[in-house]
Amino acid sequence: MTPMKRRRFFPPVFVLVLILVFFILPLTSPANTQAREYKHPVTIPLRFDYYYSYEMVIEALDKLHQAYPGLTQLDLVGKSEEGRSIFCMTVNNARTGSELDKPGIYVDGNIHGNEIQGTEVALYLLDYLLANYDKNKEITDLVDKKCFYVVPMVNPDGRYHFFVDGDTSSGNRSIRQPHDDDQDGLVDEDFPDDLDGDGNICMMRKKDPFGSFKTDPIDPRLMVRVKPGEKGEWRLLGDEGIDNDGDGRVNEDSEGYVDPNRNWGWDWMPPYVESGAGDYPLSGIGLKALAGYIGKRPNICMVWAFHNFGGMYLRGPSTKTQEAYHPKDVEVYDFMGEQAERITPGYRYLLSFEDLYSTYGDFGEWMAMINGCYSFVGELSITADESFKTFKERKPTVVPTEKGGEEEPDFFHRDPEQERERLKFNDHLAQGELFKPWKPFKHPTYGDIEVGGWVKFSTRIPAPFMIKDMVHRNASAVIFSAKHTPEVSMEVFDTLEIGKNLYRIRVRMVNSQAMPTMSYHAQGVNLYPRDLLKISGNGITVIAGGVIRDADKDDVSYKEFRPEIQFFFVPGFGKEEYQFIVSGKGTATLSYKSRHAGKISKTIQLE
Numbered sequence: 001m002t003p004m005k006r007r008r009f010f011p012p013v014f015v016l017v018l019i020l021v022f023f024i025l026p027l028t029s030p031a032n033t034q035a036r037e038y039k040h041p042v043t044i045p046l047r048f049d050y051y052y053s054y055e056m057v058i059e060a061l062d063k064l065h066q067a068y069p070g071l072t073q074l075d076l077v078g079k080s081e082e083g084r085s086i087f088c089m090t091v092n093n094a095r096t097g098s099e100l101d102k103p104g105i106y107v108d109g110n111i112h113g114n115e116i117q118g119t120e121v122a123l124y125l126l127d128y129l130l131a132n133y134d135k136n137k138e139i140t141d142l143v144d145k146k147c148f149y150v151v152p153m154v155n156p157d158g159r160y161h162f163f164v165d166g167d168t169s170s171g172n173r174s175i176r177q178p179h180d181d182d183q184d185g186l187v188d189e190d191f192p193d194d195l196d197g198d199g200n201i202c203m204m205r206k207k208d209p210f211g212s213f214k215t216d217p218i219d220p221r222l223m224v225r226v227k228p229g230e231k232g233e234w235r236l237l238g239d240e241g242i243d244n245d246g247d248g249r250v251n252e253d254s255e256g257y258v259d260p261n262r263n264w265g266w267d268w269m270p271p272y273v274e275s276g277a278g279d280y281p282l283s284g285i286g287l288k289a290l291a292g293y294i295g296k297r298p299n300i301c302m303v304w305a306f307h308n309f310g311g312m313y314l315r316g317p318s319t320k321t322q323e324a325y326h327p328k329d330v331e332v333y334d335f336m337g338e339q340a341e342r343i344t345p346g347y348r349y350l351l352s353f354e355d356l357y358s359t360y361g362d363f364g365e366w367m368a369m370i371n372g373c374y375s376f377v378g379e380l381s382i383t384a385d386e387s388f389k390t391f392k393e394r395k396p397t398v399v400p401t402e403k404g405g406e407e408e409p410d411f412f413h414r415d416p417e418q419e420r421e422r423l424k425f426n427d428h429l430a431q432g433e434l435f436k437p438w439k440p441f442k443h444p445t446y447g448d449i450e451v452g453g454w455v456k457f458s459t460r461i462p463a464p465f466m467i468k469d470m471v472h473r474n475a476s477a478v479i480f481s482a483k484h485t486p487e488v489s490m491e492v493f494d495t496l497e498i499g500k501n502l503y504r505i506r507v508r509m510v511n512s513q514a515m516p517t518m519s520y521h522a523q524g525v526n527l528y529p530r531d532l533l534k535i536s537g538n539g540i541t542v543i544a545g546g547v548i549r550d551a552d553k554d555d556v557s558y559k560e561f562r563p564e565i566q567f568f569f570v571p572g573f574g575k576e577e578y579q580f581i582v583s584g585k586g587t588a589t590l591s592y593k594s595r596h597a598g599k600i601s602k603t604i605q606l607e
């Protein structure tokens with residue numbers, strides 16, 4: 001739908017209102033310059049006292065790559081619906097091995113366009129790893145042993161529009177795949193409108209004695225729900241906007257909606273079950289490109305996808321219809337999740353479907369079930385804890401809906417007391433930038449109304465002065481889990497001549513970290529080949545080989561065929577021991593190969 005076509009719906013008086021709204025009011029609005037100000041210099045090391053617009057993210061990645069060419073690679077994963085770039089930055093030290101031979105840690109952010117701060121966590125992680133390489137021993141070791149795949153901005157269209165357009169804190173979540181939300185034959189024809197041109201979509205309210213809200217007696221900028229039988233004062237009219245297509249409804253069909261995190265190829269459900277699903281799994285060119293990119297990197301074993309908000313580290317399963325995770329996998333999640341809780345006080349490690357809600361076709365579950373990874377969603381920021389006064393207990397509140405029913409208790413509802421504290425945060429820490437006082441407005445449909453409320457950067461996103469703490473803590477949670485991706489060493493702990501030209505070779509594979517070399521889910525469903533241990537040599541014949549049950553009792557379970565090749569996995573903080581009986585003389589090479597734990601080989605002399 002083009003603007004030209006749209007205009008034929010507008011009566012002339014409406015054109016005058018539009019001129020007032022878009023050309024005159026913006027000039028007089030003091031909030032105008034502040035809200036649109038998102039250009040900052042991009043310097044290395046990166047700064048984390050502001051948010052990065054789409055262009056700034058691209059510039060930051062370019063500059064990181066220029067500053068650390070030996071450790072980084074910048075891959076164009078693909079293009080978005082509107083032609084913006086989805087980049088992955090790989091951090092790998094080629095001198096210590098190629099990327100596919102190291103455990104891969106995948107980190108992304110901003111799959112939901114409005115959930116912008118995941119991008120800052122991803123950028124911070126990159127900057128921190130690179131800047132501390134050769135300076136901090138632990139980071140140097142980590143970068144030498146692992147490979148990081150970081151996609152700071154999965155939904156660049158969403159991020160672009162969130163910064164540039166007038167928006168709420170929850171708009172521009174979708175990928176930009178047009179969809180006719182109200183089934184009137186037009187697509188994306190009635191977005192919310194920034195009526196006063198300040199870069200935000202706030203709320204509209206109208207005086208109405210039958211409305212469900214009244215002015216808060218304690219802070220008149222707020223409203224509270226009227227009790228049953230009490231006289232109302234305000235009716236809420238939703239987000240700022242007009243009826244752009246003249247169909248009698250306001251804001252009924254904005255961008256999309258295809259939710260990029262309800263659209264992956266595991267436990268996918270059509271839109272009538274899961275709102276936001278596309279027409280089929282992996283709808284959307286950007287998502288499809290990302291799935292292909294990930295598919296070519298089977299070394300990825302650890303996944304972090306950053307969203308906002310609520311202060312949660314979530315693991316699957318994502319729906320109750322899914323089988324519970326294997327208890328041994330849960331142990332790994334618990335180990336990492338409980339540590340992440342310590343790293344970021346206030347955040348809780350939770351099971352997504354049970355503690356939050358069900359999501360069909362989400363990315364993290366696809367990574368766990370199809371790609372055999374351990375996968376966390378980081379829900380960044382707890383608005384309550386960022387308020388003026390810290391609320392010790394965050395208890396979910398049951399709230400009546402507009403239609404009188406009872407809504408489910410949820411984490412995101414803010415009670416009036418908490419809203420008042422948030423306003424004090426606005427007043428005394430953000431110097432008034434987060435809440436727009438109510439102002440009268442002449443609305444073409446509703447008449448005399450008021451526009452005001454929280455601005456788009458007020459909610460779900462911490463104030464700029466708090467970014468550093470958030471990004472450092474969450475990058476540290478990633479780093480902890482990255483350290484605990486499998487790290488296997490090989491030890492030939494016994495070579496014994498048991499007869500003439502006959503040797504018993506015992507080899508031990510030790511995993512010093514928490515994550516097994518293959519998830520228990522992946523083993524259970526035979527998702528991909530297990531780790532391989534092989535003994536070979538020119539002058540030798542392998543007579544027998546098998547796993548050692550008890551070394552002292554010489555209890556070995558020998559493999560019937562091809563004894564020189566053994567398939568297995570090494571548990572977290574565990575070991576596996578194998579024994580080979582070999583005849584001949586000369587050199588024997590033991591080689592180990594694992595999808596998630598790299599390659600090792602050792603040569604021994606038999607003489």
Ligand SMILES: [Ca+2]
Nearest residue numbers: 180182186253
């Ligand atoms: Ca429509």
Ligand SMILES: [Ca+2]
Nearest residue numbers: 179188254256
């Ligand atoms: Ca739409």
Ligand SMILES: [Ca+2]
Nearest residue numbers: 190243245249
């Ligand atoms: Ca409309």
Ligand SMILES: [Ca+2]
Nearest residue numbers: 182184245247
């Ligand atoms: Ca319409």
Ligand SMILES: [Zn+2]
Nearest residue numbers: 112115307308
């Ligand atoms: Zn999200």
